[in-house]
Amino acid sequence: MLCSRKMILLAVVSITIYYSTMKIFKDLFVHKCPAPILLNCGLGHDVKSFNRMCDENPYDNYNSSRKTNILILATPRSGSSFVGQLFNQHSDVFYLFEPLYHVQTTLIPHLSPSRYAVERRVMLGASRDLLRSLYNCDLYFLESYIKPQPANHTTDKLFRRGASKALCSMPVCDAFSPSDSNIEERDCVRKCGSLNFIFASESCQKKHHVAIKTVRIPEVNDLKALIEDPRLNLKVIQVVRDPRGILSSRIETFLDTYHLWRIWRDKGRKPPKLDFIKLKTMCDDFLNSVSTGLSQLPWLRGRYMLVRYEDLARNPLQKTKEVYTFLGLSMEKSVVDWIQNNTRGNNDMSAKLKYGMMRDSPANAESWRLKLSYEMVNYTQTVSDAGTGGQRWRRQLSDVRNGAHGISL
Numbered sequence: 479m480l481c482s483r484k485m486i487l488l489a490v491v492s493i494t495i496y497y498s499t500m501k502i503f504k505d506l507f508v509h510k511c512p513a514p515i516l517l518n519c520g521l522g523h524d525v526k527s528f529n530r531m532c533d534e535n536p537y538d539n540y541n542s543s544r545k546t547n548i549l550i551l552a553t554p555r556s557g558s559s560f561v562g563q564l565f566n567q568h569s570d571v572f573y574l575f576e577p578l579y580h581v582q583t584t585l586i587p588h589l590s591p592s593r594y595a596v597e598r599r600v601m602l603g604a605s606r607d608l609l610r611s612l613y614n615c616d617l618y619f620l621e622s623y624i625k626p627q628p629a630n631h632t633t634d635k636l637f638r639r640g641a642s643k644a645l646c647s648m649p650v651c652d653a654f655s656p657s658d659s660n661i662e663e664r665d666c667v668r669k670c671g672s673l674n675f676i677f678a679s680e681s682c683q684k685k686h687h688v689a690i691k692t693v694r695i696p697e698v699n700d701l702k703a704l705i706e707d708p709r710l711n712l713k714v715i716q717v718v719r720d721p722r723g724i725l726s727s728r729i730e731t732f733l734d735t736y737h738l739w740r741i742w743r744d745k746g747r748k749p750p751k752l753d754f755i756k757l758k759t760m761c762d763d764f765l766n767s768v769s770t771g772l773s774q775l776p777w778l779r780g781r782y783m784l785v786r787y788e789d790l791a792r793n794p795l796q797k798t799k800e801v802y803t804f805l806g807l808s809m810e811k812s813v814v815d816w817i818q819n820n821t822r823g824n825n826d827m828s829a830k831l832k833y834g835m836m837r838d839s840p841a842n843a844e845s846w847r848l849k850l851s852y853e854m855v856n857y858t859q860t861v862s863d864a865g866t867g868g869q870r871w872r873r874q875l876s877d878v879r880n881g882a883h884g885i886s887l
Contacts, residue, residue, distance in 0.1 A: 546805055547613045547712045548689040551698060551767070553760050555727035556719040557787030557843075558691050559641075564798050565689035566643050567816040568807065572685035575641035577612060578605050578694040580623035602700055605692075612690060613710055615682035617675045631675040639673055640666035644685065650677045659812060660819075687807070697767040698782060706777050713780075713805055716771060719787040719843075721761055722858050726846035742854060754861050761862040791843035794821045 548565060552558030559575075566573040581604050586597045604623075611619035621628045624635050639645050640663030646654060647661075651670035654661055682688060695701060698714055705712050729736045729743055735756070738749040771782045783804045790797045794817050802809050850858075 544711055546687050546807070547710050548687060548805060549609070549695075549701065549704075549712060549714050550689065550691040550717060551695055551701070551714050552691070552693050552717040553724065553764065554693045555724050555731060556693075556717050557790065558693060558717045560787075561715065561717050561785065561790070561801075562641075562689070562691040563816065563820070564801070564813060565687075566641070567813045568687075568810055569812065570686045571689050571807075572615075572644045572682045572687070573642050573689045573691075574612060575638045575691055576693070577608065577620060577637070577690060578692045579637040580620060581605050581608060582694055584623045584625070599696075601694070602696075605695060606701070606704055609690065609704060610707075610710065613688050613712070615679050615688070617679045617682060621675065628675065632672045633675075634672040636673050638663070639670075640664065644681050645673060645678060646670055647681070650674065650681050659815075687805075696763045697770065698778070699767070699770045702777060705781050714771075714782050715801060715805075716767060716782065716784050717787055717790075718764060718768065718784060720846070721757070721764070721862055722850060722855055723787070723843060723846045724760065725757060725854075725858055726849045729849075739854075743850065746851065748853065748857070754857075757858065758861050788843045791821075 548571075550558050550561050550565075552561075562573060562575060565571045578601070581601050585601045585604060608619055608623070611617075618631065620636070621631065621633070624633055626635070628635075636645075640661075643661065644650065646666035647656075650673065651666070653666075653669035698716060701712070701714060704710055705714065725739070729739045733740065738752050742748050742752065768784060771778060771784055783801065785797065785801060795814065798813065798817060799809055802813075
């Protein structure tokens with residue numbers, strides 16, 4: 479009987495100690511946010527303020543020294559590479575350019591238009607797992623998706639390695655000095671040699687923030703599990719662009735995929751077998767994601783910002799400051815210098831260097847008005863309106879050539 483009482487007492491004490499210990503660890507690693515203050519951030523009547531912060535909770539920035547992870551969410555040819563460089567130039571940001579490219583090429587290397595909506599969902603689980611690892615600076619997880627498999631954690635097959643300053647600098651690469659602030663991507667690849675993931679992870683750990691650009695996540699809702707993880711402290715910058723501008727840029731860049739569109743543009747006659755699936759999917763994803771982002775959902779408050787490429791192109795310095803303020807980053811001289819040096823270029827040069835950064839930003843953002851015919855613009859708007867009752871596009875066709883700005887939803 480005495481033994482039984484001792485056993486019960488011991489069990490009670492053990493349970494008490496266990497829950498006390500768990501509470502201590504929870505308090506240490508998980509911040510309890512107070513009840514959120516609901517702020518107005520719906521689509522509402524002010525549809526032009528696309529670059530607003532969505533429901534930023536004043537209590538969310540409880541620790542300004544805490545590591546902030548950044549995801550640049552976009553669709554191809556929407557200006558996300560330009561936005562990525564705004565973080566790449568910051569000395570305390572570890573930037574990765576399209577690491578999910580390797581997930582896509584491994585799991586679904588050949589996207590079929592008829593199964594596009596299904597196939598792209600296949601890679602979401604793997605993509606989220608990889609993103610979580612990369613934000614924790616566990617770059618080794620990339621090795622599973624790189625072909626051929628890296629030997630001794632070393633590879634020369636990382637997609638667009640030279641687009642990341644951190645991967646072209648010490649301790650990853652010793653080919654350049656710290657004073658070499660403007661390293662060309664091709665020079666990095668040529669002079670740095672193979673990439674060592676051990677050194678790359680070291681470099682990542684020394685930075686206070688990790689920024690990743692991707693065009694391979696369809697909607698912000700697909701990131702919910704990562705955004706809700708308090709350990710990641712993830713914030714999403716969604717970059718959007720007028721679909722007509724995106725189409726014009728894709729026609730110039732993706733010669734095989736958009737060759738029929740190119741024929742239409744050059745010859746003035748619409749081909750009978752024109753593929754509009756990718757265009758419609760892009761518009762659907764854009765509308766769904768923006769609606770989610772601006773719908774006051776608790777898990778997105780203080781975690782989401784929408785940036786229009788057109789606004790960024792016209793006022794790059796001011797818009798960059800707004801983005802940096804949202805993220806809690808300080809504007810460095812290197813960022814300001816890069817903006818000034820890369821937004822005053824010749825637009826003809828930008829057209830030749832399709833993946834380059836130097837451009838006449840305002841002219842580049844609106845160049846579709848001079849490249850797409852009235853019929854192509856009308857068709858693009860019709861495809862984008864499909865299933866929305868025509869309410870998504872309020873822009874009159876008479877605006878096509880008159881220089882009116884932005885997207886109306």
